[in-house]
Amino acid sequence: MNRIDEKFRDLREKGEKALIPFFTAGFPSAGQTVEMAMMAEKAGADLIELGIPFSDPIADGPVIQHTSLKAIEAGINTGKIFDICGQLKSAMKIPYLLMTYYNPVYSYGLKKFAKRCEETGVSGVILPDVPWEESGEIRETLGERDLRLIDFVTPFTSRKRAEKILSGAGGFVYFVTTAGVTGPRGSFSKDLVGSLDLCRKVTGTPIAAGFGISGARQIKMIKDHVDGTIIGSFFARKIIEGKTESIWEIMRRFKRALR
Numbered sequence: 001m002n003r004i005d006e007k008f009r010d011l012r013e014k015g016e017k018a019l020i021p022f023f024t025a026g027f028p029s030a031g032q033t034v035e036m037a038m039m040a041e042k043a044g045a046d047l048i049e050l051g052i053p054f055s056d057p058i059a060d061g062p063v064i065q066h067t068s069l070k071a072i073e074a075g076i077n078t079g080k081i082f083d084i085c086g087q088l089k090s091a092m093k094i095p096y097l098l099m100t101y102y103n104p105v106y107s108y109g110l111k112k113f114a115k116r117c118e119e120t121g122v123s124g125v126i127l128p129d130v131p132w133e134e135s136g137e138i139r140e141t142l143g144e145r146d147l148r149l150i151d152f153v154t155p156f157t158s159r160k161r162a163e164k165i166l167s168g169a170g171g172f173v174y175f176v177t178t179a180g181v182t183g184p185r186g187s188f189s190k191d192l193v194g195s196l197d198l199c200r201k202v203t204g205t206p207i208a209a210g211f212g213i214s215g216a217r218q219i220k221m222i223k224d225h226v227d228g229t230i231i232g233s234f235f236a237r238k239i240i241e242g243k244t245e246s247i248w249e250i251m252r253r254f255k256r257a258l259r
Contacts, residue, residue, distance in 0.1 A: 002146050003095035003123040004171040007046055008206040008227060017258040018046040018172075018228030020208055021235055021251065022099065024067035025050045025084055026076030028239065034087050036244070041094050043248040044255035048092075049126065049230060052081050052100035059101075059128040063233040066240065078108045082116045089121030097150070097171075099126035105138075114141050124148035124171045132165045139168075150174050155195035159202065166203040172228065175199060175209045196225040216257035223258050 001009075011018055021040050025033050037048050053068035053076055060068065081098070088096055098117065105113050105127065117125065124147055130138060132151065139149045148171030153162050155177070166173060177192055199207055209222055210230030219229055231254065238247050 002148055002171065004047065004097070004148050007095050008172060011046060011227070012206075016046075017223055017226065018206075018208060019044055019251065019255050019258055020047045020049055020210075020228055020230040021045050022049040022051060022064075022210075022230060022232030023239075024064060024071055024236065025052060025081040026071035026074060027053075027067040027236075028070070029074065030076065030080055030084055033084055034091070036239075036247075037088055037096065038091055039248055040251060041092050043251040045094065045251060046228065047094055048088075048096040049099050049232070050081065050084070050096055051232075052078055052098055052104050054101045054104055056103070057101065061233060063236045063240070067236050078104050078113075082120050085117075085120035085122050095123040096121070097124040097126055097148075098122055099128075101129045102127055102138075110138065110141050114145050114147060117142070117147055118145040122147065124150055126150045126174060128152060148172075152176060153199055155192060159198060162199060162202045166199075166205060169203055169205040172206040172208045173199065173203060174230070175207050175226065176211045177209050177213065177222075193222065193225055196222060200225070216253060219254055219257040229254075229258065 008018065023033055023036055027033070040048060051064065051068065053071040055072065057065055057068055085096065125142060127138065135149060142149050150171050151165050151169045152174045153165060175196060196207065196209070206227035208228035208230050209226045213219065213229050213231050214234040235247050238244065
């Protein structure tokens with residue numbers, strides 16, 4: 001069984017929800033990325049999402065854009081990120097995924113990318129700029145190595161389209177909570193819960209909500225309607241500000257809120 005599927009199965013059996021932090025690979029450095037992923041596991045993270053920096057991150061807001069730029073300027077690349085993943089393979093028990101855009105995957109070579117994912121313990125891939133209609137080759141290539149391509153839905157996705165997208169979804173469904181790019185939000189739309197419940201009716205695949213989640217109050221609002229939450233820009237800002245040590249206690253607090 002794929003490790004993402006296994007993790008969500010175990011969490012459901014325990015009646016728990018997944019906490020999924022996002023870190024930009026290579027920021028502030030490759031070594032610190034490994035250390036932060038390991039610390040996140042100790043602080044209660046259930047899965048880790050690692051971002052491969054890209055020069056045109058169309059789904060990311062200014063915070064993640066900043067961390068990506070700094071990582072690129074420091075010389076990070078896809079090959080070095082697979083080295084990071086290789087270190088995590090022997091150091092961590094929880095699953096980790098790669099989030100990037102199709103350009104880095106295409107440049108690296110899709111089959112080579114999938115092979116390196118398998119070799120370095122990666123369990124899934126998130127590609128926000130690849131429409132469902134154009135994901136067939138990528139999904140098949142990753143699937144040959146038991147890797148999950150994560151599908152997206154939003155509050156604006158019609159039921160008909162959601163049924164189409166999620167008919168073969170695996171790992172988890174990435175539910176984008178709000179329009180726009182990544183980054184903390186003060187509040188969510190009052191219609192969000194209804195949209196999440198509609199998604200639940202369409203698929204039995206676990207649902208993880210992301211974009212804009214930055215506090216326990218937001219987590220408590222949606223936790224009964226999802227199987228997990230993804231938090232990235234909030235933690236990235238703490239790292240930019242040099243407040244890395246505060247992340248682990250906040251992560252524990254978020255995990256308690258999920259319970």
